[in-house]
Each structure stands twice: as C-alpha cells, then as structure tokens.
Amino acid sequence: xxxxxxxxxxxxxxxxxxxxxxxxxxxxxxxxxxxxxxxxxxxxxxxxxxxxxxxxxxxxxxxxxxxxxxxxxxxxxxxxxxxxxxxxxxxxxxxxxxxxxxxxxxxxxxxxxxxxxxxxxxxxxxxxxxxxxxxxxxxxxxxxxxxxxxxxxxxxxxxxxxxxxxxxxxxxxxxxxxxxxxxxxxxxxxxxxxxxxxxxxxxxxxxxxxxxxxxxxxxxxxxxxxxxxxxxxxxxxxxxxxxxxxxxxxxxxxxxxxxxxxxxxxxxxxxxxxxxxxxxxxxxxxxxxxxxxxxxxxxxxxxxxxxxxxxxxxxxxxxxxxxxxxxxxxxxxxxxxxxxxxxxxxxxxxxxxxxxxxxxxx
Numbered sequence: 001x002x003x004x005x006x007x008x009x010x011x012x013x014x015x016x017x018x019x020x021x022x023x024x025x026x027x028x029x030x031x032x033x034x035x036x037x038x039x040x041x042x043x044x045x046x047x048x049x050x051x052x053x054x055x056x057x058x059x060x061x062x063x064x065x066x067x068x069x070x071x072x073x074x075x076x077x078x079x080x081x082x083x084x085x086x087x088x089x090x091x092x093x094x095x096x097x098x099x100x101x102x103x104x105x106x107x108x109x110x111x112x113x114x115x116x117x118x119x120x121x122x123x124x125x126x127x128x129x130x131x132x133x134x135x136x137x138x139x140x141x142x143x144x145x146x147x148x149x150x151x152x153x154x155x156x157x158x159x160x161x162x163x164x165x166x167x168x169x170x171x172x173x174x175x176x177x178x179x180x181x182x183x184x185x186x187x188x189x190x191x192x193x194x195x196x197x198x199x200x201x202x203x204x205x206x207x208x209x210x211x212x213x214x215x216x217x218x219x220x221x222x223x224x225x226x227x228x229x230x231x232x233x234x235x236x237x238x239x240x241x242x243x244x245x246x247x248x249x250x251x252x253x254x255x256x257x258x259x260x261x262x263x264x265x266x267x268x269x270x271x272x273x274x275x276x277x278x279x280x281x282x283x284x285x286x287x288x289x290x291x292x293x294x295x296x297x298x299x300x301x302x303x304x305x306x307x308x309x310x311x312x313x314x315x316x317x318x319x320x321x322x323x324x325x326x327x328x329x330x331x332x333x334x335x336x337x338x339x340x341x342x343x344x345x346x347x348x349x350x351x352x353x354x355x356x357x358x359x360x361x362x
Contacts, residue, residue, distance in 0.1 A: 027094060096138075113148055121163070131171050243300070246302070
C-alpha cells in the first residue's frame with residue numbers, strides 16, 4: 001500500500017522560496033550591457049560579442065529595440081530584466097562565451113589537440129550551442145577540433161562518446177559521425193554498452209549503428225537480453241524478430257552466392273559459375289566439410305559473422321595465403337578477384353541492412 005504525502009509535506013514544498021539567481025564568476029563583466037539568465041545563473045556580456053558571426057542573437061536584439069520604442073523595459077538591461085535562454089545549460093553558455101572572449105593564442109592551442117586532459121565536453125557543448133544560435137564559423141571550428149581529437153586520442157568515457165555522437169548527428173558532421181560510429185563498433189565487438197548503443201542508434205536514426213548493436217545483443221544470447229533492464233519490451237520483441245529473420249537468411253546463404261560479371265577472358269563461364277557456387281557453399285555452410293565448420297561455429301542468426309568469415313577466407317585463397325587444394329581449379333583467376341569484390345560488397349550490404357531485420361511485429 002503506497003503512502004500519500006502528508007499535507008504538511010505538500011504545503012512546505014509549495015511554500016519553499018525560489019532560489020535566487022547567482023552571478024557567474026567568470027562571465028559577469030561589469031562594463032558589459034546585456035544580462036542573460038540560464039540555469040539560475042546570470043551572465044553579463046557585451047551585446048556586440050553575441051551578435052558576431054550573424055548569429056540569431058542579432059535578430060533577437062533587433063526585436064528588443066522595437067519593444068523599447070514603446071517604453072517597455074528592454075530584456076537583458078539588468079539583473080531584474082535578463083534575457084531568459086530556455087533549454088540551455090550554464091556550461092554551454094560558458095563554452096560559447098569562452099570561445100567569443102578567448103585570446104587567439106588560447107584558441108590556437110586547440111588546433112591540433114593531443115593532450116589526454118583535453119576538455120572534450122567543452123567543445124561538445126560549444127558545437128551544440130553554436131549550432132543552436134547559428135554561430136556558423138564557431139560551430140565549424142568546434143567540430144574540426146573534435147574531429148582532430150577523435151583521430152588522435154582514444155575515447156575511454158562512454159558518456160562522452162554518446163554526447164559526441166549526438167552532436168555529430170545534430171550538426172550533420174559526417175566525418176565526426178563516422179569516427180564516433182567506428183568507436184561504437186569497437187565497444188560492440190568487446191560486448192560493452194550494447195543496450196546504450198541500441199538506444200542511441202534508434203533515437204538518432206543511425207541505421208548502421210542500430211543494426212550492429214541489435215545484432216551484437218542477439219548474438220550475446222537471449223538469456224542476457226531477457227535479463228537486461230536497460231532494454232524495453234519493444235526492443236526485446238525486435239531482437240526476437242531479428243533472430244528469426246536472420247536465421248532464415250543464414251539457411252538460405254549457402255545456396256545464394258553473390259553474383260558478378262565474369263571477366264572477358266573467361267572462356268568457360270559455366271565451369272567458372274559451378275566452381276564459384278560450390279566454393280561459396282563451402283565458405284558459408286556450418287555442415288561437415290565446410291570452412292565454417294573447420295574454422296569457427298557461428299551462433300544461429302549470425303549472418304554478418306558468416307559473410308565476414310567468407311570474405312576473409314576467400315581473400316586468403318585469392319592471394320594464395322592458404323592452400324587451395326584444388327577447390328578453385330575451375331575458376332578463372334580474374335573471376336576469383338571479381339568474386340572477392342562481390343563478397344566484400346555483400347558484407348557492406350549486410351551491415352547496412354541489419355537494422356531492417358530488427359523490426360516491430362504487428
């Protein structure tokens with residue numbers, strides 16, 4: 001039986017005074033002319049700084065001037081009439097103001113960030129807030145710094161990686177987004193933060209990340225994802241749907257070799273086709289005699305693992321890194337290379353289409 005809050009508790013919560021706003025210790029400048037209020041924090045800055053880069057503040061202030069002509073108090077003129085910025089955090093505004101007021105030498109040191117103590121959160125916040133208020137050159141610079149950082153330093157903090165992915169998607173920075181997804185792939189390969197990757201991929205509409213994350217969770221096994229409280233009921237249903245769809249595709253895989261246009265010098269095409277069909281079956285079947293049975297036993301439904309292994313073995317065969325033992329005798333050398341390219345395309349296609357397998361059941 002749940003206990004209701006006492007009338008005294010309810011009354012005291014209603015009578016609690018609202019906490020007063022406090023002046024920011026760094027960005028409350030005495031000779032400035034505009035006061036901003038964010039998260040109960042007051043910032044006093046120069047209006048001319050906020051209108052840099054043709055930002056959306058310029059239009060905001062022009063509307064304020066119209067109001068002033070009718071003897072209305074101007075927003076931002078003092079602590080009692082601040083400009084309220086909704087949906088922002090004080091740290092985001094601090095990051096923006098830091099970029100607007102910093103000296104050139106201070107900004108230049110981040111052109112090639114290599115310091116492990118680099119404040120990545122500041123630049124994530126800066127990119128996000130610059131995007132919102134249309135500081136276009138500031139946004140581009142912050143994203144460039146983040147790209148440079150992610151190429152040099154390995155991210156250890158999943159929360160930072162999550163925010164980095166969000167800001168890359170928000171700002172449509174494909175290079176940064178590709179780097180972030182590559183980091184998620186490493187984590188997924190290690191079986192880490194899989195449920196977080198599923199949630200993030202779905203929320204941001206990142207099909208490749210969503211598919212890879214669902215696929216990894218499926219391979220880990222139902223006992224694990226049934227017990228994972230971070231997964232919703234709908235997500236678990238999608239996992240079941242994906243399992244049955246991918247298991248069916250795995251059954252069909254050995255009988256459906258990737259197609260390719262045979263080389264013009266291939267004069268016995270039918271022999272080449274038959275050899276390739278037999279080789280593909282050996283590369284993808286778990287049955288006795290197949291390469292999969294000899295190398296590794298895949299989990300049911302692991303379509304991606306099967307095609308990746310098929311690509312790896314075929315590449316080794318084409319490049320004579322492993323003995324052929326006569327299994328490619330009827331295949332033209334140039335056609336073997338074309339077959340490898342077709343399998344590599346198959347791997348990319350499976351990765352792209354994984355998310356479509358994990359769907360809601362009507």
